[in-house]
Amino acid sequence: MEVKKVMVVGSGTMGAGIVQVAAQSGYDVVMKLHRNMERGMNLINKGLDFLVKKEKITAEDKQAVLGRIKLTTDWEDAKDVDFVIESIAQDFASKKETFEKLDKICGPDTIFATNTSSLAITKLATCVSRPDKFIGTHFFNPVPAMRLVEIIRGLKTSLDTIETAEKFIHSLKKETVRVKDVPGFLVNRINQAFRNEAYHCLSEGVASIEDIDKAAKLALNHPMGPFEVADLVGLDIGLSVLKGLYDSYRDPKWWPDMNLEQLAESGDLGRKTKKGWYDYSSGEKKPRTDVEF
Numbered sequence: 001m002e003v004k005k006v007m008v009v010g011s012g013t014m015g016a017g018i019v020q021v022a023a024q025s026g027y028d029v030v031m032k033l034h035r036n037m038e039r040g041m042n043l044i045n046k047g048l049d050f051l052v053k054k055e056k057i058t059a060e061d062k063q064a065v066l067g068r069i070k071l072t073t074d075w076e077d078a079k080d081v082d083f084v085i086e087s088i089a090q091d092f093a094s095k096k097e098t099f100e101k102l103d104k105i106c107g108p109d110t111i112f113a114t115n116t117s118s119l120a121i122t123k124l125a126t127c128v129s130r131p132d133k134f135i136g137t138h139f140f141n142p143v144p145a146m147r148l149v150e151i152i153r154g155l156k157t158s159l160d161t162i163e164t165a166e167k168f169i170h171s172l173k174k175e176t177v178r179v180k181d182v183p184g185f186l187v188n189r190i191n192q193a194f195r196n197e198a199y200h201c202l203s204e205g206v207a208s209i210e211d212i213d214k215a216a217k218l219a220l221n222h223p224m225g226p227f228e229v230a231d232l233v234g235l236d237i238g239l240s241v242l243k244g245l246y247d248s249y250r251d252p253k254w255w256p257d258m259n260l261e262q263l264a265e266s267g268d269l270g271r272k273t274k275k276g277w278y279d280y281s282s283g284e285k286k287p288r289t290d291v292e293f
Helices: 013-024 039-053 059-067 092-105 121-127 159-171 187-203 209-219 226-233 235-249 258-266
Strands: 005-009 028-032 069-072 083-086 111-114 134-138 148-153 175-179
Touching (some): 005 013, 013 028, 013 039, 083 092, 083 159, 092 121, 121 134, 134 159, 148 159, 159 175, 187 209, 187 235, 187 258, 209 226, 235 258
Parallel strands (some): 005 028, 083 111, 111 134, 148 175
Antiparallel strands (some): 134 148
16 A cells, blocks of 8 residues: 555644654645644744754745645545544543544545554554554654654554555654554653653752763763653653553552652643753753752
8 A cells, every 4th residue: 555645633742743754755744633723833834944944955845845734623634544643642532532533534445553652552443443454653752853663563453554654654764663562662661761760860869950861961872861851752741651651560660750740740841831850931941940859
């Protein structure tokens, strides 16, 4: 099967990023708006403006990319797409409702993909009448910059679906790894264990946030430190993933750090709320002076 037209359900950071890279790769993309109708296009415009500024693309290229994107609130626009990527909140009920609607509208050959970072692919596949055409395609944030996508096979996902998904992802200039349908998949299990240990080091007074991030970047050659990454992804998302891993494995190493829970509960979720582990209220990343960790 050849993918020509794509739909992305979700207009948040991840959804907008997927729409951008697909449109940049020459695909006609329908962005099904989920909540904030303006935020998705604002994010895409910002991402393309950055590429123009860096002379990676021209202003004409930007307009061509935008011309391949269609915004919609109408589910019926899914009827002629070849590949659907769901990228909404990590909530099974919401995803179930989304896929049940798509299952009734999409053509018989349409492939359903979810960008979930933690929910079981096999369970999500029960929301459609064709689980053989259901697959996990887990992108990473920021989508335009991160080269890897995890390909997660559900119990009934067909080999043809896997190969079509891989071919499509590779056309976006991304690399893929095949991963079993287990809680956390591959990267989140590695990443969350590392990040949670960094949180524990802070709580135990081993080092400051700034020095832990500095150590990760200079000694481990990470482009960003664990606290910087957590603020970028969103502390609410990180907390949800950790809780999901703990519920699945019942291993104490997945129990979320107290500081992380308190920040998330207070509404300080990272860059998107201007405060998280760092303070971004001035427009720049600065250490927090209003709380003690």
